Amino acid sequence: MSLSTTRWPAARNASAAKDPTLPRAPVMSTRMWCPLVSRPAGPRWFNRVSLFHVISPHRCCHLMAVIRAFAELDAAPCTGCKLCDLVCPSGAITMVAKKAVIDDPLCIGCGRCVDRCPEDIMWMTERAEPITRTVRPDEVDQEKVTALLLAAGIDANISVCVCTLTSAAEIAGAVVKGASNLDEVSAMTGMRSGCGIYCVAPALRLLAAAGCDMTAPRGHRWYPSTLALWDVSDEARAKYPDAFIDEDRAVFDPTHQFGPLTHSEAPR
Structure with missing residues (x-):
């Protein structure tokens, strides 16, 4: 059958x-x-995009x-x-x-x-x-991808869609290439073809950071509520020191100048 x-x-x-x-x-x-690139150095380099430069496709796996x-x-x-x-x-x-x-x-x-x-x-x-x-983030304007990830406060390497392992960098690349809503992002990347539970909020966050219209179509429910470290208020940080917000910010760059991925993390 x-x-x-x-x-x-x-x-x-x-x-x-x-x-x-x-x-x-x-x-x-x-x-x-991808048959066009070599095997990755390790699982952490899936769709790896440096916020300083594009990592060689021969050192990562798309x-x-x-x-x-x-x-x-x-x-x-x-x-x-x-x-x-x-x-x-x-x-x-x-x-x-x-x-x-x-x-x-x-x-x-x-x-x-x-x-x-x-x-x-x-x-x-x-x-x-x-x-x-798929959208290869290394084939899209890197300055625009970087700026969008920074504006959204999302690490380039996180899997926005855990079912398809679609990274934030790939979603940002799709938005830079012209995707202006969830449907277009999904059609370009395959995101939301699995459970459709966890990927919507961070994808909406990236679309919002790009200035896209966040008015949900009639009958649709959009919840762009995924928080980043930089969204936590000073009052909340002071009230809950055991959450270690300041310490986490220090790890991911406190001034948000370069974003969560540092140059020293890039593969050699």
């Missing part, structure tokens, strides 16, 4: 968990090694979201409830004449529309060839 000939209703994986003989839908792997499936639907029974449109993280679904329409190139294979469709008329189909979604 192949994914290309099998529908994937919401209960598919639940059934597979009970019966090991049933296949699970391999919608998207997390990240893969990872890419690999998308192996796309969503399809039977439009005839579609009631136009818009639930699939609301949950789509990459803007691949729009409503035309009260029917859902999927823009295949924008689909990042998350399967949320399939899980959410109350009519059970959507399914995932295996791509003939997997596609990748």
Whole structure:
């Protein structure tokens, strides 16, 4: 039984968990090694971007979201409830004449529309060839990427999306390249194709730092509440000394002149 000939209703994986003989839908792997660069010096250098200079691609490893499936639907029974449109993280679904329409190139294979469709008329189909979604931060204006990361107070190397290992530097690169909302960031990087829980707030923080419109579309809930060390008030720092805010700031550069990544941390 192949994914290309099998529908994937919401209960598919639940059934597979009970019966090991049933296949699970391999919608998207997390990240893969880029064949253009050498193996990394260590796991800490995933998507490493120095705030002083671009680290040689031969000394770090760039990872890419690999998308192996796309969503399809039977439009005839579609009631136009818009639930699939609301949950789509990459803007691949729009409503035309009260029917859902999927823009295949924008689909990042998350399967949320399939899980959410109350009519059970959507399914995932295996791509003939997997596609990748990534933005190489070292190929984007470094001064702009650096300035955006500093303005947002986010370390270049943190994984904004832990499901796809999409770093803050990659998200910043997508914003610098023109992404102005979450849908566009997701379509460019593959972010939010996993759980979609932890990546939204830091991504919104980077978009806000770039001056993008933070008005959530109707029906969407945005919570750009991720805090950075520099957001903690002086009153809170004084009231809770055991939180060691000052000590942490000293580690990550107290003046925020260079941001959290220091030159001495760069690989040699």
